Amino acid sequence: MWTCNACGRNFQRTNQHHCCGDQTVNDFLAGRSRQALEILDALTGALRNIGPVNLHATKSMIVIAADVRFAYIIQIGKNFIDLVLPFKTVHESNLFPENSTGTGNQRL
């Protein structure tokens, strides 16, 4: 575990590339609708039932990480959250119509 001296965030690898910023998760969530915050609470609650996760804000997204970053909230709407789960390989999704496959990074 390595802690960046500039931003105080913890990373798995020493000197791991990242953007030090002063944006907080609360900054990112300021002004969001109650419904969007409830969706985020449900999402993070479900993830924390699996294991510990941390949220980190950047200028344009919230990063969800355990030992490594594994998901990104790239947009929060009035009644939705745009969550990106990057995969190295294509996985069929049960959220898309039959006979549909994803393209690697699927937006749900």
Ligand SMILES: [Zn+2]
């Ligand atoms: Zn940093």
